[in-house]
């Protein structure tokens with residue numbers, strides 16, 4: 001009897017949740033949502049399966065999700081096995097020609113296919129790409145000191161728009177091509193921002209391993225304007241790995257992305273909480 005009562009209560013909660021999600025489902029119909037999945041946020045196979053189900057659910061309710069992934073820790077691991085120490089300058093990997101080969105193998109081979117497979121197992125139709133496919137991302141060298149690290153100069157969204165028409169889910173590794181046909185390693189946040197900008201996305205979600213942007217007392221700030229982000233950066237409250245994320249957020253907003261959210265990708269169903277509940281999750285950044 002107790003079990004039956006519990007089940008009735010659980011089912012009632014599920015029904016209420018779906019009912020309460022209705023206004024959000026309507027709001028996001030046909031929206032483009034770009035999700036950056038960082039290497040630290042990828043976690044266990046169960047976590048990946050749960051993320052993949054969230055993405056498939058988004059697609060099922062009419063959203064066009066685009067996944068842009070990182071994989072820094074996985075690149076570090078293979079480089080270490082090959083006896084190469086990883087070196088970072090201002091959060092970006094120093095990338096010589098040999099390192100670039102490893103970056104491309106790990107990101108386009110291992111990490112990209114793990115995400116594609118998880119989404120397809122969850123019932124979606126994911127297509128794994130890098131910025132090289134259909135010449136999607138063209139880059140210039142970011143800084144000679146960093147070697148083959150690129151900054152996107154142009155993103156061609158046509159391939160992505162054709163995939164949306166067929167209800168497919170693009171999964172993109174942050175690698176681009178240079179004017180002289182070089183291969184460039186792009187920071188995952190930067191690539192996600194450039195893709196969101198080219199698509200004029202409704203949302204850019206940056207999934208990381210902290211619950212959002214924290215203020216000086218360590219509290220997550222749930223709503224931020226571009227001006228407040230600049231103030232917090234000048235005051236040194238936003239520092240380290242958070243700087244490329246908030247810089248990406250500001251660039252994306254300036255390019256026409258409607259809102260950017262920085263949130264903890266390790267929280268179960270983080271993406272659904274953000275999109276379909278009144279509580280949201282993490283820090284929402286808007287222009288005004």
Ligand SMILES: Nc1ncnc2c1ncn2[C@@H]1O[C@H](COP(=O)(O)OP(=O)(O)O)[C@@H](O)[C@H]1O
Pocket residue numbers: 038039040041207208209210212213214215237238239240241242243
């Ligand atoms: N104001 C801040 N709020 C939250 N995190 C911050 C802040 N300033 C610096 N950080 C640091 O930024 C880190 C997130 O960046 P990073 O580790 O590069 O993420 P990822 O690996 O997911 O790309 C946090 O773990 C935290 O140490």
Ligand SMILES: CC(=O)N[C@@H](CCC(=O)OP(=O)(O)O)C(=O)O
Pocket residue numbers: 037038039040069070071072073075091092093103149150174185186187188189
């Ligand atoms: C230029 C540069 O630093 N590229 C990154 C690309 C992967 C990435 O961004 O991974 P995370 O999101 O997991 O950190 C790298 O080589 O590690």
